[in-house]
Amino acid sequence: MAETDNDLVIIGAGPAGLTAGIYAARARMNVLLLEKAVPGGQILVTDWIENYSGFPEGISGFDLSEKMKTQAEELGLKIETAEVHSLNLAGEVKEIILKDRSITSKSLIIASGASPRKLGIGEDKFMGKGISFCATCDAPFFKEKTVVAIGGGDTAVQEAVFLTKFASKVYLIHRRDKLRAEKILQERAFENDKIEIIWDSIATGVEGFFGVESVKIKNVKTNEEKTLKADGCFIWVGILPNTSFLNESLKTDETGFIQADKNMQTSVPGVFAVGDVRDTPLRQIATAVGDGAMAAVSAEHFIENL
Numbered sequence: 678m679a680e681t682d683n684d685l686v687i688i689g690a691g692p693a694g695l696t697a698g699i700y701a702a703r704a705r706m707n708v709l710l711l712e713k714a715v716p717g718g719q720i721l722v723t724d725w726i727e728n729y730s731g732f733p734e735g736i737s738g739f740d741l742s743e744k745m746k747t748q749a750e751e752l753g754l755k756i757e758t759a760e761v762h763s764l765n766l767a768g769e770v771k772e773i774i775l776k777d778r779s780i781t782s783k784s785l786i787i788a789s790g791a792s793p794r795k796l797g798i799g800e801d802k803f804m805g806k807g808i809s810f811c812a813t814c815d816a817p818f819f820k821e822k823t824v825v826a827i828g829g830g831d832t833a834v835q836e837a838v839f840l841t842k843f844a845s846k847v848y849l850i851h852r853r854d855k856l857r858a859e860k861i862l863q864e865r866a867f868e869n870d871k872i873e874i875i876w877d878s879i880a881t882g883v884e885g886f887f888g889v890e891s892v893k894i895k896n897v898k899t900n901e902e903k904t905l906k907a908d909g910c911f912i913w914v915g916i917l918p919n920t921s922f923l924n925e926s927l928k929t930d931e932t933g934f935i936q937a938d939k940n941m942q943t944s945v946p947g948v949f950a951v952g953d954v955r956d957t958p959l960r961q962i963a964t965a966v967g968d969g970a971m972a973a974v975s976a977e978h979f980i981e982n983l
């Protein structure tokens with residue numbers, strides 16, 4: 678094989694990427710982790726994590742990501758702030774193209790995560806003016822105010838409960854008559870007097886002059902339309918993979934999540950996918966961490982067999 682800059686490049690510093698980095702550093706691989714923003718990924722905007730083993734009292738997303746990052750760096754992992762523009766995976770050497778240069782590697786782990794899905798109800802107009810995807814960042818702006826939260830998954834229900842620490846009223850709008858979220862999260866929402874769940878309903882628009890003033894909703898069973906007066910609107914209707922740099926170089930599912938086998942191997946030998954960007958039935962910190970460990974060991978075996 679031609680000379681390369683690295684044995685392994687990891688794209689993304691969420692729990693999956695950082696864990697891959699920890700295993701690769703301990704295997705004494707020449708490894709570089711690229712992160713376009715702050716290490717931590719989506720857990721950085723998670724207020725409190727209660728289902729990651731080893732933290733019976735829970736831990737803040739910020740503290741957990743700091744611990745993972747510190748552990749990886751103390752083992753020698755190099756973390757660089759850089760955004761990946763595209764990949765060239767045609768040859769044996771993997772080429773990672775950044776804004777101003779490209780780097781090469783024998784193997785690659787993609788841990789670029791996912792971002793909140795939009796609904797097209799005014800996100801661009803009201804972003805920073807009442808529409809938000811992040812309760813940890815924006816909930817304090819809604820002290821004693823009324824907010825709408827949209828979605829029925831873990832994120833929407835967990836964050837709706839978190840919002841009640843600040844807001845006086847939280848409408849949770851869900852398109853069905855059953856929540857998808859973990860049962861323990863559902864129980865907390867049902868028991869919370871500040872949360873009113875509006876079932877079988879979708880949000881059809883957000884209105885306001887300087888900022889959000891109301892959210893229009895529609896019952897999908899009766900077609901009845903209503904306007905809820907609200908100062909804020911939090912949207913948590915799922916996630917989309919961060920794969921704009923892929924250019925169809927890897928096999929994905931119909932939504933764009935990267936397909937990989939039990940060793941995290943993608944459709945291109947030596948390229949692995951881990952965490953939320955992978956086509957996986959369960960997206961948790963615990964599974965992301967497992968993916969990262971598996972991929973680093975797979976990358977090590979791949980290089981040994983070159």
Ligand code: NAP
Pocket residue numbers: 728796827828829830831832833835851852853856857879913914915916959960961
């Ligand atoms: P998710 O599990 O995909 O749930 C998305 C929710 O939005 C669903 O309730 C879905 O309704 C609803 N939805 C989707 N499209 C919609 C639309 N166009 N209009 C209205 N509603 C729509 O997404 P998530 O809650 O963001 O979670 C992402 C992943 O992270 C999941 O795997 C989740 O388990 C994980 N996560 C875990 C935790 C935790 O363990 N505490 C916390 C956060 C996230 P339907 O139910 O009808 O499909």
